[in-house]
Amino acid sequence: MTVSPPEHHELRYVGRSVTRREGAHKLTGRSRYIDDMHVEGALTGRTIRTTIAAGRVRDIRFPEGFPWNEFTIVTAKDLPVNEVALITNEQPALVDSIVRHHQEAILLIAHEDPGLVQEAARAIEIVYEKDPGIFEMEQGRVLKDLAIRHGNTEQAFSGENIVFEGEYATGAQEHVYIEPNGFIAWWENETVVLHGSNQCPYYVHKAVKNAFALERDDQVRVVQETTGGGFGGKEEFPSMVAIHTALLSRKAGGKPVRLIYDRAEDMACSTKRHPSITRIRTACTREGVFKGIEVTFHIDGGAYLTLSPVVLSRGLLHSGGPYRWPAAKMDGLCWFTNSPPYGAFRGFGAPQSEFAIERHLDRLSQLLGICPIELRRKNFLQRGDVLPTSQIVEEDPELDHIVDRALELSDYRAKQQSSPCGSGHGMGLSVFYHGTGFTGSGEVYLSSVVALEAQSDGTVEIQVSSTEIGQGTETVFAQIAAEGLGINIEQIRFRKPETGAVPDSGPTVASRTCSIVGGLVEKAARQMREKLNGRDVAEAAAMDSLRAEARYEPPPGLVWNEETYQGCAYGAYSWGCNVAEIVLDSVTAELRVEKMWGIYDIGCVINPVLAVGQVEGGMAQGAGWATCEDVVLREGLMQNTRVTNYIIPTSADGPDMVVEFVEHHNPIGAFGSKGVGELPMDGPPAAIANAVAHATGQNIVSIPIRPEDILK
Amino acid sequence: MTIRMTINGREYETDAHPMMPLLDVLRESCRLTGTKYGCGEGECGACTVIMNDELVMSCMVPVMQAGGAEIETVEGLARVAENGEEILHPVQQAFLECGGAQCGICTPGMVMAGVHHLRHPDRAPGGLREALEGNLCRCTGYSAIFRAMEQAAKTGHPE
Numbered sequence: 001m002t003v004s005p006p007e008h009h010e011l012r013y014v015g016r017s018v019t020r021r022e023g024a025h026k027l028t029g030r031s032r033y034i035d036d037m038h039v040e041g042a043l044t045g046r047t048i049r050t051t052i053a054a055g056r057v058r059d060i061r062f063p064e065g066f067p068w069n070e071f072t073i074v075t076a077k078d079l080p081v082n083e084v085a086l087i088t089n090e091q092p093a094l095v096d097s098i099v100r101h102h103q104e105a106i107l108l109i110a111h112e113d114p115g116l117v118q119e120a121a122r123a124i125e126i127v128y129e130k131d132p133g134i135f136e137m138e139q140g141r142v143l144k145d146l147a148i149r150h151g152n153t154e155q156a157f158s159g160e161n162i163v164f165e166g167e168y169a170t171g172a173q174e175h176v177y178i179e180p181n182g183f184i185a186w187w188e189n190e191t192v193v194l195h196g197s198n199q200c201p202y203y204v205h206k207a208v209k210n211a212f213a214l215e216r217d218d219q220v221r222v223v224q225e226t227t228g229g230g231f232g233g234k235e236e237f238p239s240m241v242a243i244h245t246a247l248l249s250r251k252a253g254g255k256p257v258r259l260i261y262d263r264a265e266d267m268a269c270s271t272k273r274h275p276s277i278t279r280i281r282t283a284c285t286r287e288g289v290f291k292g293i294e295v296t297f298h299i300d301g302g303a304y305l306t307l308s309p310v311v312l313s314r315g316l317l318h319s320g321g322p323y324r325w326p327a328a329k330m331d332g333l334c335w336f337t338n339s340p341p342y343g344a345f346r347g348f349g350a351p352q353s354e355f356a357i358e359r360h361l362d363r364l365s366q367l368l369g370i371c372p373i374e375l376r377r378k379n380f381l382q383r384g385d386v387l388p389t390s391q392i393v394e395e396d397p398e399l400d401h402i403v404d405r406a407l408e409l410s411d412y413r414a415k416q417q418s419s420p421c422g423s424g425h426g427m428g429l430s431v432f433y434h435g436t437g438f439t440g441s442g443e444v445y446l447s448s449v450v451a452l453e454a455q456s457d458g459t460v461e462i463q464v465s466s467t468e469i470g471q472g473t474e475t476v477f478a479q480i481a482a483e484g485l486g487i488n489i490e491q492i493r494f495r496k497p498e499t500g501a502v503p504d505s506g507p508t509v510a511s512r513t514c515s516i517v518g519g520l521v522e523k524a525a526r527q528m529r530e531k532l533n534g535r536d537v538a539e540a541a542a543m544d545s546l547r548a549e550a551r552y553e554p555p556p557g558l559v560w561n562e563e564t565y566q567g568c569a570y571g572a573y574s575w576g577c578n579v580a581e582i583v584l585d586s587v588t589a590e591l592r593v594e595k596m597w598g599i600y601d602i603g604c605v606i607n608p609v610l611a612v613g614q615v616e617g618g619m620a621q622g623a624g625w626a627t628c629e630d631v632v633l634r635e636g637l638m639q640n641t642r643v644t645n646y647i648i649p650t651s652a653d654g655p656d657m658v659v660e661f662v663e664h665h666n667p668i669g670a671f672g673s674k675g676v677g678e679l680p681m682d683g684p685p686a687a688i689a690n691a692v693a694h695a696t697g698q699n700i701v702s703i704p705i706r707p708e709d710i711l712k
Numbered sequence: 713m714t715i716r717m718t719i720n721g722r723e724y725e726t727d728a729h730p731m732m733p734l735l736d737v738l739r740e741s742c743r744l745t746g747t748k749y750g751c752g753e754g755e756c757g758a759c760t761v762i763m764n765d766e767l768v769m770s771c772m773v774p775v776m777q778a779g780g781a782e783i784e785t786v787e788g789l790a791r792v793a794e795n796g797e798e799i800l801h802p803v804q805q806a807f808l809e810c811g812g813a814q815c816g817i818c819t820p821g822m823v824m825a826g827v828h829h830l831r832h833p834d835r836a837p838g839g840l841r842e843a844l845e846g847n848l849c850r851c852t853g854y855s856a857i858f859r860a861m862e863q864a865a866k867t868g869h870p871e
Contacts, residue, residue, distance in 0.1 A: 022816075029785070472814075650846075651840070651847070
């Protein structure tokens with residue numbers, strides 16, 4: 001395991017592996033997660049869920065033998081506004097009559113005896129009228145469609161050019177954050193207080209305020225407790241859990257209620273990565289120079305829209321890969337099915353479409369008789385090239401250099417030569433990129449704010465709604481603030497995210513925290529440094545209240561047209577290359593990813609140990625998705641809702657990893673940083689699939705790659 | 713029926729139902745919430761503790777089996793120096809320095825498995841990868857944990 005982080009000698013904190021600030025608390029068991037929070041007299045809540053995928057509820061029966069009068073019981077009718085507010089408000093918090101998917105919440109119960117709650121939950125009978133559901137893409141209605149048009153594709157696909165097409169598919173993926181979802185809520189008069197595990201406190205705030213038709217913002221207080229993993233799974237889904245908890249508490253006269261999921265419930269009902277089908281048609285010269293691309297990118301949205309439009313958007317925008325396409329016709333379609341709604345998951349559509357293009361290019365190279373790496377080199381984006389959205393590439397990604405490093409470190413050529421096609425051993429490569437932050441006008445719409453406040457004890461407090469979910473927010477922001485302020489990092493404090501107490505710095509998603517929100521922290525720190533004007537923090541704070549705020553402003557020239565899908569989709573791009581080395585068991589076809597190499601350009605590496613942690617973790621998740629993670633759905637019901645049968649990589653089968661960074665600084669991110677969290681998810685599936693294709697001689701076009709598929 | 717056990721060197725007794733998982737007794741009766749629930753069926757390892765020098769998944773141990781046992785949890789690893797400063801166990805310290813903990817929810821169980829492996833490397837003939845295979849981590853991809861364990865093995869264990 002080699003890690004070679006770059007070094008920045010000119011800076012005191014940025015570029016250094018400052019140890020994780022909350023690390024000792026996590027390592028000694030002192031960190032308080034939601035399930036660790038003891039609230040005296042709290043009732044235990046439980047969600048009763050639908051057991052059909054489509055139809056209507058005819059009756060709800062409470063069998064005799066339970067003291068139902070002691071229970072708090074709520075239905076859709078108890079909620080002032082039965083909506084989970086997100087992009088649209090179409091998803092109900094509780095089923096009223098129409099059932100759209102399995103495991104949809106229909107009824108909530110609470111009691112002070114947790115054991116009785118479990119038994120009672122099992123006893124409640126729901127009578128349904130069942131409809132046939134839709135469980136495949138392209139069979140129901142389109143929830144959302146998008147189109148990108150660039151250049152003349154008709155011309156590109158005519159004449160002498162070589163036209164090649166393929167279809168690629170990716171499966172759903174479960175987040176398997178090791179801490180399941182959970183909230184504890186109570187009411188203090190007309191104010192609801194919610195503590196819970198989540199990535200985006202202000203998303204929860206918006207949804208709860210809407211559902212209870214509350215007038216004032218301060219009637220909802222959302223406090224983020226230490227959160228045991230998210231990966232997108234705690235972006236939008238916690239809003240649902242929060243509404244349920246608050247509703248039970250209100251019906252119980254404001255008493256505290258705990259609603260904490262167990263593993264099977266969490267896996268059965270919560271969001272997952274969107275399954276996809278991508279059809280690609282490319283035109284290129286005989287020498288392999290790309291002339292045009294047509295992509296149709298389909299994703300399964302599930303039963304409600306949730307965040308699917310933006311997942312579709314990011315997937316479509318990345319569907320051409322980091323290559324120059326003089327002409328492009330890209331269509332994205334999100335389909336309704338009666339499956340539980342798919343949602344945010346690290347990479348947000350891009351891992352799906354980038355798998356497709358990177359597999360397609362290896363297949364195309366075979367047809368052309370050109371080395372797959374050379375085919376890519378002929379077409380890599382360079383400074384001044386134009387993306388299908390008309391955005392001009394302003395930095396030189398130097399993908400040749402990134403690929404050279406990956407080949408060198410992995411000894412790719414020698415290994416590939418010594419293992420002929422079909423030998424059961426293979427090397428595969430992928431090249432990929434990822435846009436930093438919200439797509440298009442998203443960051444302008446968010447208009448994020450961060451604040452720094454000097455305290456009379458000589459500390460400066462960072463106030464943001466960006467959450468620590470394992471990626472290192474607290475540590476990285478402390479580094480940025482201390483550097484910008486020119487003070488000791490020990491003087492920096494991080495305010496626990498709580499709506500109302502911290503400004504809305506936007507959701508903790510989209511690889512935006514370090515780069516974009518961190519950039520605001522840097523700006524606020526520099527402002528405060530000016531206000532301090534050389535004075536000691538304690539001394540200055542004693543004289544007057546010292547506060548600095550920074551609000552997001554788009555850099556000049558960053559313009560996006562949502563109607564035409566033209567303009568600058570992202571303010572910066574991160575780049576990467578993966579190499580995977582795989583071995584197949586000659587009898588069982590068990591696939592083993594021996595080793596993976598990753599070269600990444602994430603701009604300035606603020607904290608090498610944390611950045612390596614992000615990319616290694618992402619590579620392992622990508623490898624899991626490509627090989628062993630198989631969400632088995634039958635009529636929209638997940639069949640493998642346990643970690644016993646939904647398999648994620650363990651220490652015994654996780655690949656060895658070698659990571660290296662190259663730094664092309666982003667002029668707008670914190671100290672030149674770009675997005676890091678999602679990029680490492682984009683590359684592993686195609687690198688592994690390309691390696692398996694070589695090792696087996698088979699035409700791999702979908703993931704997960706199961707032994708039974710290889711043996712077919 | 714009262715069940716007595718020693719947890720991190722302290723005597724505890726509980727009147728819990730004999731079939732109640734040790735995990736629930738630790739978390740609810742003893743208020744030792746460092747040990748985590750992850751799956752409830754002995755697959756993820758978040759609830760790993762050391763019982764009579766053996767590594768166990770506390771969600772799978774009925775508390776009656778823990779009667780008279782010596783139990784070690786993550787709360788018992790660090791020491792307090794004379795000047796009041798906390799001195800982490802070498803495994804904890806190495807995890808801190810090498811990035812072995814991210815979201816932290818698998819960490820207590822992973823650290824216990826790591827401590828047990830340093831004490832008894834012979835019990836995992838396949839080495840570190842085998843010693844930790846009962847503990848799922850979704851954040852790190854395990855590499856940083858391996859680096860931490862290698863460092864901890866070098867710094868030794870003051871036990």
